[in-house]
Ligand SMILES: C=C1C[C@]23C[C@@]1(O)CC[C@H]2[C@@]12CCC[C@@](C)(C(=O)O1)[C@H]2[C@@H]3C(=O)O
């Protein structure tokens with residue numbers, strides 16, 4: 298990553314020389330959820346990338362189109378109207394400032410809490426049309442998260458098949474979050490080298506079990522491969538993208554690893570609009586390597602999601618949030634690796 302001289306308005310936002318967002322990586326797996334090998338394919342994709350797209354997912358296009366239209370309407374409303382739903386702390390409308398600890402990006406967003414299958418009262422939506430569209434969409438995402446987590450369990454040989462899915466979509470109210478992001482083109486990049494992009498959303502892993510992302514088909518999303526290389530994800534408006542989160546990494550004792558990802562914003566003509574469902578468990582849920590997946594040493598000590606979430610909200614976006622939860626042997630091995 299190279300930091301360049303930049304306009305004052307971008308002072309606190311990191312500029313990147315990156316693979317061009319349109320230089321797409323063709324290796325991201327697309328899993329056909331209706332296929333006979335879907336569970337094995339999901340696990341293979343989680344192991345290789347911690348990231349994949351799903352097709353034949355059964356989510357009606359109308360549910361997505363309706364929310365996208367409402368999101369575009371919201372972000373096009375006046376600044377005063379948007380500010381009436383902010384500032385994000387952590388929920389509500391936010392612009393440029395991400396989280397509470399100094400992270401900045403070329404993005405505006407609406408971060409909302411979900412209770413079971415609807416927006417929580419703690420996060421009222423700015424309009425009833427947006428609220429209704431979000432509720433329909435989140436209902437569909439819960440179903441998709443359940444399908445994916447059941448397939449992960451099946452593919453890994455974890456029983457019962459619902460063991461992971463129940464943590465997010467079971468009877469006990471879980472900790473789900475929903476986010477709408479808007480990345481306008483960045484005119485301030487004019488005059489800077491053409492391969493220069495601005496950070497839209499800084500690199501990070503998601504703390505939850507699983508996240509499901511949809512975008513309006515505009516490039517910008519990049520993921521880090523296991524060798525650390527950043528690649529651009531080819532946009533696909535018809536697909537959903539699934540991210541493995543930190544909690545699933547711990548539950549599988551590191552067999553599946555959370556994916557580092559980020560969004561870069563350019564100087565193109567089209568805005569990127571994305572919607573992300575973050576599937577977390579109930580606050581009291583204990584997170585530890587599942588006994589069925591524990592062949593050798595546990596890599597992580599047990600914690601509750603509530604503890605992890607609290608620690609996550611104290612951290613910076615790019616931090617390795619799992620490090621304090623590694624067992625001493627693993628932490629020592631990492632320290633040796635970094636020294637050599
Ligand atoms: C800088 C931050 C934003 C974040 C909370 C945090 O302190 C670190 C984790 C971030 C993240 C990433 C995934 C989605 C999200 C809602 C979450 O649970 O953790 C965000 C938080 C946020 O945007 O407030």
Ligand SMILES: O=C(O)CCC(=O)C(=O)O
Pocket residue numbers: 476478498510512518558559560571572573
């Ligand atoms: O907007 C995107 O495409 C991804 C953003 C993201 O990773 C997030 O909101 O956590």
